[in-house]
Amino acid sequence: xxxxxxxxxxxxxxxxxxxxxxxxxxxxxxxxxxxxxxxxxxxxxxxxxxxxxxxxxxxxxxxxxxxxxxxxxxxxxxxxxxxxxxxxxxxxxxxxxxxxxxxxxxxxxxxxxxxxxxxxxxxxxxxxxxxxxxxxxxxxxxxxxxxxxxxx
Amino acid sequence: xxxxxxxxxxxxxxxxxxxxxxxxxxxxxxxxxxxxxxxxxxxxxxxxxxxxxxxxxxxxxxxxxxxxxxxxxxxxxxxxxxxxxxxxxxxxxxxxxxxxxxxxxxxxxxxxxxxxxxxxxxxxxxxxxxxxxxxxxxxxxxxxxxxxxxxx
Numbered sequence: 408x409x410x411x412x413x414x415x416x417x418x419x420x421x422x423x424x425x426x427x428x429x430x431x432x433x434x435x436x437x438x439x440x441x442x443x444x445x446x447x448x449x450x451x452x453x454x455x456x457x458x459x460x461x462x463x464x465x466x467x468x469x470x471x472x473x474x475x476x477x478x479x480x481x482x483x484x485x486x487x488x489x490x491x492x493x494x495x496x497x498x499x500x501x502x503x504x505x506x507x508x509x510x511x512x513x514x515x516x517x518x519x520x521x522x523x524x525x526x527x528x529x530x531x532x533x534x535x536x537x538x539x540x541x542x543x544x545x546x547x548x549x550x551x552x553x554x555x556x557x558x559x
Numbered sequence: 560x561x562x563x564x565x566x567x568x569x570x571x572x573x574x575x576x577x578x579x580x581x582x583x584x585x586x587x588x589x590x591x592x593x594x595x596x597x598x599x600x601x602x603x604x605x606x607x608x609x610x611x612x613x614x615x616x617x618x619x620x621x622x623x624x625x626x627x628x629x630x631x632x633x634x635x636x637x638x639x640x641x642x643x644x645x646x647x648x649x650x651x652x653x654x655x656x657x658x659x660x661x662x663x664x665x666x667x668x669x670x671x672x673x674x675x676x677x678x679x680x681x682x683x684x685x686x687x688x689x690x691x692x693x694x695x696x697x698x699x700x701x702x703x704x705x706x707x708x709x710x711x
Binding site: 497 | 606607631645651655656671676
């Protein structure tokens with residue numbers, strides 16, 4: 408059992424987010440880590456680069472992790488992402504049955520976990536991961552703020 | 560301008576759904592059609608075959624259509640699907656800015672349009688397509704019912 412701290416994993420997600428931003432995509436990054444502490448997949452937002460409206464960091468990380476594990480359910484894994492997931496990604500996280508979701512910045516406008524559709528709070532939601540928000544919140548939010556300021 | 564009727568397009572989606580069912584996946588199919596009447600993409604549920612929890616028919620059709628059009632926004636297109644989309648797919652439909660969503664069977668348990676998260680009704684939802692439900696509802700629902708009965 409490796410001892411990865413939440414902030415250490417979030418720093419990996421932040422590096423993915425930074426790479427996305429340098430490439431012109433909104434800087435959001437994600438990491439899937441097994442409960443044993445192994446990194447199963449990385450993901451970064453590629454919506455602009457791929458011209459794909461579904462290419463959020465979480466979606467790409469989930470798909471890559473499912474391929475890596477060889478299973479559609481990631482019950483023995485946690486998903487880390489620099490920004491509160493939207494409703495699309497939150498529902499994908501529920502389908503994948505992650506043990507835990509850890510995110511950095513809160514997203515009152517686009518979020519679907521603590522805001523908006525609040526996917527995991529729906530009575531019909533198939534699975535509710537443990538949710539931890541605000542890990543390295545300042546760094547994750549600052550990266551987004553700087554990105555949008557530079558583009559105004 | 561071709562004159563494709565909604566039921567004609569839904570029959571294409573039903574053929575995709577049937578193919579999914581024959582391959583052991585829950586029989587759901589989707590079609591993206593341009594407002595000019597051209598089929599831009601087909602999609603069928605591949606969750607079991609691909610071991611990918613995000614591989615819903617709509618997600619695959621949206622990604623294929625975005626590649627086909629070369630743009631992340633499908634404002635001049637409609638999405639047809641045999642089953643009411645879940646919250647993940649509904650949010651993807653909003654991101655892609657489809658003009659219209661047409662679906663067959665209603666899904667009180669897993670749907671995210673007329674049920675559950677009701678994605679398009681959220682004040683923060685970025686885009687609300689026109690929604691038409693119940694096209695070939697009987698055929699679409701029967702296909703699912705038979706699939707699950709045979710597996711019990």
